[in-house]
Amino acid sequence: MSSSPVAGPAPTGPTSGPDTGPLGQPAPDPSRGPGRRAPRIRPVSAAARPGPRRRVLRHWPQYLAISPYYLIFSVFMLFPVLYTVYLAFQKWDGIGEMQFVGLQQFRFLWDDPVFWMSIRNTLVIWVLSTVPMLFMALVLAVLVNSTKRFTAFYRVCLFIPSITSLVAIAIFFGAVFSNNFGLINAILRGLHLSAVPWMSNEWTIKLVIAALMTWQWTGYNAIIYLAGLQAIPSELYEAARMDGAGPVRIFFSITIPLLRPIILFSVVISTVTGLQSFTEPQVLFGSDASTNPNSGGPGQAGLTTLLYFYHQAFDNNDFGYGAAIVWAFFLLILLIVALNWWLVQRKERRP
Amino acid sequence: MNGLNRKRLRGFGVHAILMTGVVVSVFPFYWIVVMATNTSQDIYSYPPKLWFGDNLLTNLRHLFAKMDFFGSLGNTMIVAVCTTALVLFFDSLAAFAFAKYEFPAKKFLFGVLLSMYILPTQLAIIPQYEIMVQLGWLGTLKALIVPAAANAFGIFWMRQYTSTSVPDELLDAARIEGAGFFRQYWHVVLPCVRPALAFLGIYTFIGAWNDYILPLVMLVNPDKLTLQVALAQLYAGHSTDYSMVMSGVLLSVIPLVMVFTFFARGFIADATKGALR
Numbered sequence: 001m002s003s004s005p006v007a008g009p010a011p012t013g014p015t016s017g018p019d020t021g022p023l024g025q026p027a028p029d030p031s032r033g034p035g036r037r038a039p040r041i042r043p044v045s046a047a048a049r050p051g052p053r054r055r056v057l058r059h060w061p062q063y064l065a066i067s068p069y070y071l072i073f074s075v076f077m078l079f080p081v082l083y084t085v086y087l088a089f090q091k092w093d094g095i096g097e098m099q100f101v102g103l104q105q106f107r108f109l110w111d112d113p114v115f116w117m118s119i120r121n122t123l124v125i126w127v128l129s130t131v132p133m134l135f136m137a138l139v140l141a142v143l144v145n146s147t148k149r150f151t152a153f154y155r156v157c158l159f160i161p162s163i164t165s166l167v168a169i170a171i172f173f174g175a176v177f178s179n180n181f182g183l184i185n186a187i188l189r190g191l192h193l194s195a196v197p198w199m200s201n202e203w204t205i206k207l208v209i210a211a212l213m214t215w216q217w218t219g220y221n222a223i224i225y226l227a228g229l230q231a232i233p234s235e236l237y238e239a240a241r242m243d244g245a246g247p248v249r250i251f252f253s254i255t256i257p258l259l260r261p262i263i264l265f266s267v268v269i270s271t272v273t274g275l276q277s278f279t280e281p282q283v284l285f286g287s288d289a290s291t292n293p294n295s296g297g298p299g300q301a302g303l304t305t306l307l308y309f310y311h312q313a314f315d316n317n318d319f320g321y322g323a324a325i326v327w328a329f330f331l332l333i334l335l336i337v338a339l340n341w342w343l344v345q346r347k348e349r350r351p
Numbered sequence: 352m353n354g355l356n357r358k359r360l361r362g363f364g365v366h367a368i369l370m371t372g373v374v375v376s377v378f379p380f381y382w383i384v385v386m387a388t389n390t391s392q393d394i395y396s397y398p399p400k401l402w403f404g405d406n407l408l409t410n411l412r413h414l415f416a417k418m419d420f421f422g423s424l425g426n427t428m429i430v431a432v433c434t435t436a437l438v439l440f441f442d443s444l445a446a447f448a449f450a451k452y453e454f455p456a457k458k459f460l461f462g463v464l465l466s467m468y469i470l471p472t473q474l475a476i477i478p479q480y481e482i483m484v485q486l487g488w489l490g491t492l493k494a495l496i497v498p499a500a501a502n503a504f505g506i507f508w509m510r511q512y513t514s515t516s517v518p519d520e521l522l523d524a525a526r527i528e529g530a531g532f533f534r535q536y537w538h539v540v541l542p543c544v545r546p547a548l549a550f551l552g553i554y555t556f557i558g559a560w561n562d563y564i565l566p567l568v569m570l571v572n573p574d575k576l577t578l579q580v581a582l583a584q585l586y587a588g589h590s591t592d593y594s595m596v597m598s599g600v601l602l603s604v605i606p607l608v609m610v611f612t613f614f615a616r617g618f619i620a621d622a623t624k625g626a627l628r
Contacts, residue, residue, distance in 0.1 A: 011598055019372060051506075056454075062457075062532065065445050065532070066448050069501050069506060070496065072459070075482070076501065077467065077472075078467070082474050084474055087477060087478070139368075140368075147440050148368075149366075154369050158373070158376055160377070160611065163378075163611050164604060164608075165607070166561060167384075167561070167603075168517065168603055170583075171582065171596060174383065174586065178593075180395075183394075186397060189397065215376075217374075219472035222372075223619060272469075278563075279563045280599075282583075283563075283587075284464075306473060313476075330471060
């Protein structure tokens with residue numbers, strides 16, 4: 001910690017006398033002339049640098065100001081995360097004695113078909129939602145950017161799904177896609193098509209969850225893209241038009257390259273949030289009491305990895321295995337984000 | 352003339368596509384109201400009823416009989432308001448220190464804060480649960496409020512705003528007047544960063560209002576749930592009476608949509624700014 005870039009060289013100036021007097025009053029600073037009170041905190045460039053220990057002490061208000069975050073974070077986040085690593089090597093039901101089992105949890109995880117199915121479910125749902133979401137967001141953003149009327153209205157309406165609670169929307173989707181009574185099936189019947197058992201087929205379950213995520217985040221991403229589009233200077237477009245570039249050429253040669261950092265941002269955010277889908281299947285199939293409310297619906301087709309983690313940790317009280325699942329999953333997310341990053345960066349380098 | 356017509360036609364097409372997007376975005380809210388104001392039979396009948404009915408009060412009566420709605424609403428309110436207040440205070444204070452002061456290990460500490468931002472909360476949830484058991488907080492609202500008070504995003508956001516929007520001259524003037532760190536914070540910084548606080552406040556409030564996994568794990572007493580958990584359990588338990596459940600969903604969504612539409616413009620602008628950083 002003491003090797004921070006802020007730390008200056010050894011004290012050179014006058015450091016005699018306490019920096020702060022009783023009651024926290026700043027003491028007179030000799031370098032500032034008589035009668036002037038020193039600011040409690042001097043900029044780094046100040047001539048006098050007190051000793052390291054005193055330098056820390058005199059900054060007590062700053063440390064006090066930032067300490068709530070670090071205290072709470074250490075107790076409720078950092079320590080638990082590290083403890084989860086420890087737990088992943090133990091067998092523990094939350095009540096009895098912990099038992100060290102080494103890599104056994106991970107060996108079991110590797111051979112656990114349900115774990116791999118949950119990974120597959122998560123990845124399928126992620127792809128099914130992210131690809132159409134980001135594509136439609138780009139289209140919507142370009143369209144809003146191309147018009148001058150009602151833009152504020154469009155922005156508000158497109159943004160509103162992203163602030164809505166996932167539970168409310170999951171219940172809504174559950175009602176609309178209900179096998180027997182849902183609105184979608186009513187419309188299909190009205191069109192003389194056969195109803196689809198949305199909530200019991202292996203693929204339509206994933207489709208419904210992906211549709212839910214797409215509905216919630218398309219507008220948000222569109223607004224983000226829109227902000228990026230508006231930051232592109234219009235002279236660039238004018239110059240391209242003067243050079244005879246058509247709208248398609250302009251889109252691929254100017255808009256997309258200049259938007260690339262923002263697209264990268266949205267891809268990473270969508271990946272991180274999309275892979276963490278938990279509430280959607282948990283609420284949608286919470287009523288499926290025939291097996292277990294957290295088993296992810298018929299055929300466990302909606303069992304995402306986080307839902308499996310929750311099921312193992314809090315239904316089966318297998319905390320050690322839960323810790324192993326969630327760590328393996330986190331490493332997978334990191335891997336996929338890194339892969340995304342690499343892909344987008346590589347495209348950037350291509351001429 | 353022909354070119355003008357084609358231009359107008361294209362403009363019309365653009366607005367048609369955008370309006371489709373708007374309808375898709377807003378339709379669930381409309382349909383929630385339709386379901387909440389009709390009987391379940393009306394919606395299940397064929398063809399389903401597509402317009403508002405007059406059954407809202409009956410649905411609400413059933414809802415209040417099935418769940419302690421106002422108790423859950425109160426719990427959610429307490430969690431959201433306390434979390435927001437703590438986050439606003441802690442984050443603006445810490446942001447002031449990070450934005451306007453140099454102190455040993457500052458860059459290191461800020462780097463820690465930024466890098467920890469990527470840790471997903473699920474990684475911590477099992478030990479968090481155990482900590483709450485040890486503290487005797489399991490089943491209390493404290494178990495939700497206190498961990499949420501550490502918000503790295505908020506500090507980052509407030510620091511960006513403080514460093515650009517609080518003039519150094521003003522702070523220097525306050526220092527010459529003899530104001531210490533906390534007096535400067537209270538009298539100079541807070542009035543200057545109010546717009547950023549407004550965004551962070553709404554953002555935190557919405558997040559706390561909508562949170563699901565932490566209340567699901569921590570609130571073990573069935574009589575002390577937040578709205579989201581209570582609604583999810585109601586849906587799981589009585590999935591056939593959709594109208595009744597939807598009236599609860601409606602009541603849970605209304606406050607949020609009202610807060611959002613009231614602040615929408617500034618909120619969206621700030622949200623995109625935060626994302627583009």
